[in-house]
Every structure is written in C-alpha cells, then in structure tokens.
Amino acid sequence: MQPQATPLLHSIAIPSVELLNESLKPWGLDFIQLEKGIFHTHLTQLQLPQAVLQKISFDKQVWQRGVAPAECLNIGIMTQHTGPICWNNAPIQLDTLEVFSSSDGFDVISPAGFEAYTFSVHKSVVESYIEKSKLLIDCDLLLNSHQIHLCTPQYIDGLTRIFSHMLSETFSCQSPLAQTQTVLDLTNDLLLQLETKTIFKQRTSKTPRDKVIKRALDYILENIHSPINLSEICAITHTSLRTLDRCFKEKFQASPKTIIIALRLHAFRKMLISHPEQKIYQTASLCGFWHMGKLSEDYFSMFGELPSQTRRAAEHAPRKRLTVS
Known part of the structure; x- marks a missing residue:
C-alpha cells in the first residue's frame, strides 16, 4: 500500500459480489454469494496517507475468501450479524478484534445481515510506534499471523465510534494534519490493545x-x-x-x-x-x-x-x- 496523498472518501452501493471483488484492490478477494436472491452490499471506504478504513455490509449469505493488503497491519471488527461465524476455524463475535495476515488467506462464511469495519495501516507506521513505545510486539509476526483477541464491549464500542467518525463528512473536512494524528493515535491504541494479555486464538489447525x-x-x-x-x-x-x-x-x-x-x-x-x-x-x-x-x-x-x-x-x-x- 503506497501513501495516498489526498484523502478520498467513497460511499457506494454495489449490486454483485463480482463488482465488489473488483472494487476492493489490493485486497485479493474472491467473495461468492451463497444465498439466493438479488444481492446488495454497501461499501464506505476512506483512503488516507498510509491507512485505509472500510465499512461493509451484506444482505445475503456470502463465502468470504481472500488475502489482506501486504505490508500492513489489517484489523477487523464485526458490528452486526444474524448467526454464528467461524473465521479460519475459530469463532468470532461482536466483542472480538480480528487481525488479518498479510501473507496468508482468510476463509469465513458470513450470514445475511453481516456488517463490519476493516482498518489497514502501513507497516512503517506500525514499526515506528512499536519502537517509539518500546512495545513487546514482533511486527513481522503480527502482520503475518491470524489472531482473534477478546476485548471488552466498551473497547469495541469505542473503536466503532472512532471508525464511524472517520467515515463521516465532519472528519473529511478536517485538516490533513488532524486526520493524520487520528490515524497515529488509533494505531497506537490498537497496538497497546494487541500487546496486552487478552485472550486470543491464532489460526487453529485443520480438522x-x-x-x-x-x-x-x-x-x-x-x-x-x-x-x-x-x-x-x-x-x-x-x-x-x-x-x-x-x-x-x-x-x-x-x-x-x-x-x-x-x-x-x-x-x-x-x-x-x-x-x-x-x-x-x-x-x-x-x-x-x-x-x-x-x-x-x-x-x-x-x-x-x-x-x-x-x-x-x-x-x-x-x-x-x-x-x-
């Protein structure tokens, strides 16, 4: 992911998973609709210098497969669902924080009514904060492993509010300096959360x-x-x-x-x-x-x-x- 000089905010309705797959480069996606009927999804995407934030929702059951952007810390939180979800053989829920590997694919069946945020920030920003804050985190390991962290509902609610604000017109009208500072503060907060000894599961072995x-x-x-x-x-x-x-x-x-x-x-x-x-x-x-x-x-x-x-x-x-x- 190369730095995006000018912040860009997109909010679009997409009528098929095929068009959705094309729309989300460099996420290497191969989403497949499993439930019968006209498919609707809504995508909101914010591109900032060295970071991308997305909110996506589906109204049909979808088989989600793909690879997250390389050279990035890629995290996700689910904000709405209508049934149990297993992500790379491990259950996820509304109070978990998912870390997507940049080098290995993900595989999940999402039910109708699924809604989630993903946030990708460039490795250089992550490395800088790990070094500056002397965090006990191996950057390469973090970026290339699947992890599920159990967080408090309050933390997920706070993260959701930050993401929602960043996708608003109010945020897009802020100065580039203020926007960059929000990304840096958010990255620091996420790294501190990931460093703590929360309950988490790495990708489980295949049965x-x-x-x-x-x-x-x-x-x-x-x-x-x-x-x-x-x-x-x-x-x-x-x-x-x-x-x-x-x-x-x-x-x-x-x-x-x-x-x-x-x-x-x-x-x-x-x-x-x-x-x-x-x-x-x-x-x-x-x-x-x-x-x-x-x-x-x-x-x-x-x-x-x-x-x-x-x-x-x-x-x-x-x-x-x-x-x-």
Whole structure:
C-alpha cells in the first residue's frame, strides 16, 4: 500500500459480489454469494496517507475468501450479524478484534445481515510506534499471523465510534494534519490493545473434515466448467456421500450439490461480466452449460435476474474500480 496523498472518501452501493471483488484492490478477494436472491452490499471506504478504513455490509449469505493488503497491519471488527461465524476455524463475535495476515488467506462464511469495519495501516507506521513505545510486539509476526483477541464491549464500542467518525463528512473536512494524528493515535491504541494479555486464538489447525472440504472444493473449482458428479468427489476425498454431505452442511449450511450449483453459476456470471461481447450461449457452453432453459431458471433463482440482464448491464457499465494506493 503506497501513501495516498489526498484523502478520498467513497460511499457506494454495489449490486454483485463480482463488482465488489473488483472494487476492493489490493485486497485479493474472491467473495461468492451463497444465498439466493438479488444481492446488495454497501461499501464506505476512506483512503488516507498510509491507512485505509472500510465499512461493509451484506444482505445475503456470502463465502468470504481472500488475502489482506501486504505490508500492513489489517484489523477487523464485526458490528452486526444474524448467526454464528467461524473465521479460519475459530469463532468470532461482536466483542472480538480480528487481525488479518498479510501473507496468508482468510476463509469465513458470513450470514445475511453481516456488517463490519476493516482498518489497514502501513507497516512503517506500525514499526515506528512499536519502537517509539518500546512495545513487546514482533511486527513481522503480527502482520503475518491470524489472531482473534477478546476485548471488552466498551473497547469495541469505542473503536466503532472512532471508525464511524472517520467515515463521516465532519472528519473529511478536517485538516490533513488532524486526520493524520487520528490515524497515529488509533494505531497506537490498537497496538497497546494487541500487546496486552487478552485472550486470543491464532489460526487453529485443520480438522479431518476441513481437509475433506478443501480437497472437495479444490476438485470442484478445478472442474468448474464441467458437470460434476458427487461420486467423483467422494472418490477424490475418500469419504462416503453421507460424510461429504455432513462436512458441507457444517461449513456452508448447504448440501454439496447446492454449493456446486452456486459455484458454477458464479463462474458463468463472472464470465458474462468480464466478456459481455460474447453471445450468452457461447459463454454458457464455455462454462459447461448446455440446457439454456434450465440455466436461465437456475440463474434467475440465484441472482434475481436473467443472464441477458447481467450481460446488458456489463456492456453499459463504466469500468471503474476503487483502488487502495
């Protein structure tokens, strides 16, 4: 993340996870909608010198995967949810502070109604404060490990108020010096919190079921443009159909068949958006769909619009994206 000379504040509604993935560079995201219906998300993003603050919300269940910005301390807090959430195999809640690794990916299923803040600050700022305050923190270890810290509700409430203020018009009208000081004070406060002996969990080791899920998903994604039989996945993962079903329902609250359909439809949708010049039947055949009537029916059920509507919107959409520089 390079320093952003001029503070920038964006607040936009995004109608699909595909456009959301494009909008959040350099977060390397691959979010996938799992719940049927028209998807809505709202993103507010503040870019400051050596820091980026974001607030994001989803109205549908989403499989969040990706990698946080490199060379940054990346933290997150959840402010709203409607069900239990496991982040890299560990439960998170409204009074936990998450530290995202800059070198390793994250994996979480977020329910509908999910809302959270993320704050990224450049390594140089973090190193400066660790040295200045003589904190007992290994900067490289902090930036490259997944951690979950249990905080007091009062601390999370205070952090939420600071984030909310920073995303307001009042803050954007402040002088650059005042804005920079807020970032420095916030970074110092976060480091002091992370140094304290709060209860925290680092990324937990994978269970046998996690390994089954990984092998299954790897196979599905490698063959995403072809019809996939559940017996093939059982053979690859060396499990029974019953065990496979249990593993998927534990992670996704959905059957393997449902997830396969969702992933294949997303691959088709992504190609529709990236190649709107192609005929729909050509894109469908490239993605392994041969029955156009069934495809249109499943697609409408999943996304609340027809493939032709997605393609038309992609043709006329300006190719803009939010960038974190």
